[in-house]
Amino acid sequence: MSENHRFSAEELHAVYRAIRERRDVRSGFLPEPLQESTLLRLLEAAHCAPSVGLMQPARFIVIRAEATRIAVHRVFQRANEAASAIYDEQRRQLYGSLKLQGLLEAPQHLCVVCDERSSQGHGLGKQSMPRMPAYSVACAVQNLWIAGRAEGVGVGWVSILDAEELKNLLRIPREVELVAYLAIGYVDQFAERPDLERDGWETRRELSSVLRMEYFDQPYTPAPTPVEPGQ
Amino acid sequence: MSENHRFSAEELHAVYRAIRERRDVRSGFLPEPLQESTLLRLLEAAHCAPSVGLMQPARFIVIRAEATRIAVHRVFQRANEAASAIYDEQRRQLYGSLKLQGLLEAPQHLCVVCDERSSQGHGLGKQSMPRMPAYSVACAVQNLWIAGRAEGVGVGWVSILDAEELKNLLRIPREVELVAYLAIGYVDQFAERPDLERDGWETRRELSSVLRMEYFDQPYTPAPTPVEPGQ
Numbered sequence: 001m002s003e004n005h006r007f008s009a010e011e012l013h014a015v016y017r018a019i020r021e022r023r024d025v026r027s028g029f030l031p032e033p034l035q036e037s038t039l040l041r042l043l044e045a046a047h048c049a050p051s052v053g054l055m056q057p058a059r060f061i062v063i064r065a066e067a068t069r070i071a072v073h074r075v076f077q078r079a080n081e082a083a084s085a086i087y088d089e090q091r092r093q094l095y096g097s098l099k100l101q102g103l104l105e106a107p108q109h110l111c112v113v114c115d116e117r118s119s120q121g122h123g124l125g126k127q128s129m130p131r132m133p134a135y136s137v138a139c140a141v142q143n144l145w146i147a148g149r150a151e152g153v154g155v156g157w158v159s160i161l162d163a164e165e166l167k168n169l170l171r172i173p174r175e176v177e178l179v180a181y182l183a184i185g186y187v188d189q190f191a192e193r194p195d196l197e198r199d200g201w202e203t204r205r206e207l208s209s210v211l212r213m214e215y216f217d218q219p220y221t222p223a224p225t226p227v228e229p230g231q
Numbered sequence: 232m233s234e235n236h237r238f239s240a241e242e243l244h245a246v247y248r249a250i251r252e253r254r255d256v257r258s259g260f261l262p263e264p265l266q267e268s269t270l271l272r273l274l275e276a277a278h279c280a281p282s283v284g285l286m287q288p289a290r291f292i293v294i295r296a297e298a299t300r301i302a303v304h305r306v307f308q309r310a311n312e313a314a315s316a317i318y319d320e321q322r323r324q325l326y327g328s329l330k331l332q333g334l335l336e337a338p339q340h341l342c343v344v345c346d347e348r349s350s351q352g353h354g355l356g357k358q359s360m361p362r363m364p365a366y367s368v369a370c371a372v373q374n375l376w377i378a379g380r381a382e383g384v385g386v387g388w389v390s391i392l393d394a395e396e397l398k399n400l401l402r403i404p405r406e407v408e409l410v411a412y413l414a415i416g417y418v419d420q421f422a423e424r425p426d427l428e429r430d431g432w433e434t435r436r437e438l439s440s441v442l443r444m445e446y447f448d449q450p451y452t453p454a455p456t457p458v459e460p461g462q
Contacts (some may be wrong), residue, residue, distance in 0.1 A: 005420050005450045006383035014242035015249045015381040018375050022290060033334065036453045040438075045250045047438045049373065052390055054425055054433040062441040064454065068445060079359045086354065095355070113447070121433055122322065124330070125390040128310045131365065135410060138369035139376075140368045143250050146377065150246040152237035158357040159283055160361045172447040179366060189236050194285055202285040202352055207271075207278045212292040214299060216344070216403040222267045223295065 018150045021190055029105040029185035033064065038151055039108070042184075045147035046112070049140035052132035053119025058140040058179075061170055065110040071169055072161070072181070073103040079160045088176030098199055101158040106183035111170055112141055114177040137179040144182075154187035249381045252421055256385030260336040260416035264295065270339070273415075276378035277343070280371035283363035286352025289371040289410075294340040296297055302400055303392070303412070304334040304386055329430055332389040337414035342401055343372055345408040368410040375413075380423035426440045 007015065036041075043060055051057060063069065075166065084095050103109065113139040126132045140156070148155045163178045195204050211220035238246065282288060283304075290452055294300065315326050336341065345368040357363045372388070379386045394409045405411065427433050441452035 007249070007381040010241065011245035011248065012381045014238060015378060016272070016276065018238070018246045019279050019378060022279070033454060039454075041247070043442060044438055045435075047249065047436075047441060048250050048253070049377055050253070050255050050376065050388060052388075054427040054435065055437050056441065059441050059443060059447070061445070061447055062451065063445055064443055071454075081287035083358045085383075086358065089442070091353065112265075120436070123317065124314075124326070124329075124427070124432065127317065127391075129390040129409075134362065134366070135369040135372075138366040139373040142364075142370040142373040143377075145281065145287070145370075146374075147246060147250060150238040150243045154437065157281060157283075159360040160358075162359055172445055176447070177399045178360075179362075193334075194397055196253050196285040196355070201355065204285065205278075205287050205351070210278060210287065211274060212289050212290060214292070214294055214296055215401055216290070216407070217294055220293060223270075225263060 020148045022145055022149040023190045024194065025156040025187055025190070026099045026195060027105070027185065028104045028187045029102050029154060030187060031107060032186060033107040033152065034184065034186065038153065041066070042144050042147050042151065042153065046054065046140040046144040049136060049143045050112040051121070051131070051136035052126050053121030053124030055133060055136070057116050057133040058137040059112040059113050059115050059176070061113070063111060064107070068169070069103055069109060072109065072166065073117070075161050075165045075169065076101055076103060076158060079162050083160055092199065097200060099195070100160060102156055102183045103158060106156070108184050110182040111166070112180040112182065112185055113135060113172055114179050117175060134140070134177060134179055141180045148184070148192065154185055154190070156183045157181070158183060162231060164190045253376055253380040254385070254421045255424060255425065256387040256418055256421070257330045257333045258336065259418045259420065260338070260385060260414065261418060262338060263417060264338040265415065265417065269384065272383065273375050273378050273384065277371040277375040280374045282352070283357050284352030284355030284369035286364060286367070288345045288347050288364040289368040290344050290346050290407070292342040292344070292347065294342060295338070299400070300334055300340060300458060303397065306392050306396045306400065307332055307334060307389060308442050309450060310393050314391055325432065329432060330426070331391060333387055333414045334389060337387070337416040339415050341413040341415055342397070342409070343368060343411040343413065344403055345410050348406060355398045365408060365410055372411045372413070379415070380421065383417060385416060385421070387414045389410070389414060
């Protein structure tokens with residue numbers, strides 16, 4: 001294997017650092033808006049995402065207007081009230097204590113949608129798996145999220161929103177699918193671990209518990225390679 | 232803004248390099264299997280992905296058995312034949328000339344599914360947007376894809392597959408959703424641009440064509456910040 005296409009140890013470390021230290025940011029957004037150049041680098045990173053058939057269905061609405069941010073926060077509040085109702089008393093109290101979004105603090109929002117109306121891609125790869133375009137859009141969000149971590153920009157994905165209300169507010173056509181609504185802004189720190197873990201909502205699983213081998217019902221076992229050269 | 236949480240210029244460059252140079256790899260897989268340590272780093276990167284409510288619904292089936300890889304390739308062949316039938320003569324010829332998967336060459340496959348059956352996450356964040364768990368899983372795939380690029384490991388997402396056939400083959404329960412089927416292996420180069428562009432199937436859009444401002448129907452205009460300090 002030639003080596004010139006591989007990353008240096010330092011580069012590799014940086015990539016893993018961004019992946020590992022990325023957080024879902026719900027507080028601590030600084031009031032200064034993103035520099036235009038920073039925002040465009042993040043959007044370019046998102047636009048680099050894979051897409052089925054190269055159809056590039058992701059569209060990005062940058063929202064800066066305070067009135068809109070307040071209106072979206074109201075959409076959140078309504079959905080959040082409905083959501084909290086499913087829990088028993090104890091967990092509802094815990095739920096109520098969680099900070100689940102930073103929509104008012106973040107100086108900009110980004111609404112990411114999946115628009116399949118163009119013929120770009122000519123339908124390649126989505127006939128048998130019709131959800132592929134939306135997955136492509138989710139990959140774009142993850143690109144932006146990782147780049148944001150490296151830039152010192154916090155990103156929080158807010159999913160406690162009624163999609164129809166939000167689409168009406170942002171004049172998104174009926175056939176276009178809402179995938180992600182993000183609050184974005186500079187932060188001066190990233191939490192060491194997820195807020196939901198810190199706050200006692202949930203703990204993270206061990207990697208081994210999500211791995212399987214050959215079949216879904218078979219536990220993972222390492223490959224039978226006796227000796228591994230160090231690297 | 233304090234600076235210690237920001238990446239150095241070199242780290243930032245490495246992150247953007249991985250995002251920009253990631254490719255959907257369909258050919259050029261080398262026959263040597265992944266080292267166990269490399270594979271586990273990639274899986275750990277995937278497992279670091281965000282997930283709604285910290286529910287971590289992604290499960291990863293590592294497939295090494297040749298018989299299974301051949302069987303999956305047959306699933307692909309059937310779906311591919313059906314898929315090509317929708318095109319007119321000229322585009323069908325082009326479609327037939329494309330190399331759309333490297334399932335037989337790649338020494339391992341990874342099937343990534345979304346399992347919502349556990350109560351992990353306690354339903355937080357998915358009541359109003361029920362597709363969030365699957366999007367979380369797509370984000371995990373993108374993490375692995377980016378880490379793979381940095382490791383010199385090619386990843387190809389094969390979506391021309393019948394999900395039910397594949398689930399039967401891998402003994403995946405009915406309620407568990409197939410999100411991604413990946414061919415994975417070392418490569419000795421990454422293409423400069425997407426195969427589908429090189430082969431004349433589709434061209435990539437300019438970033439500006441996917442950006443909107445405040446509303447879906449409004450074109451993007453830069454923020455009215457007069458002066459930008461260099462960085």
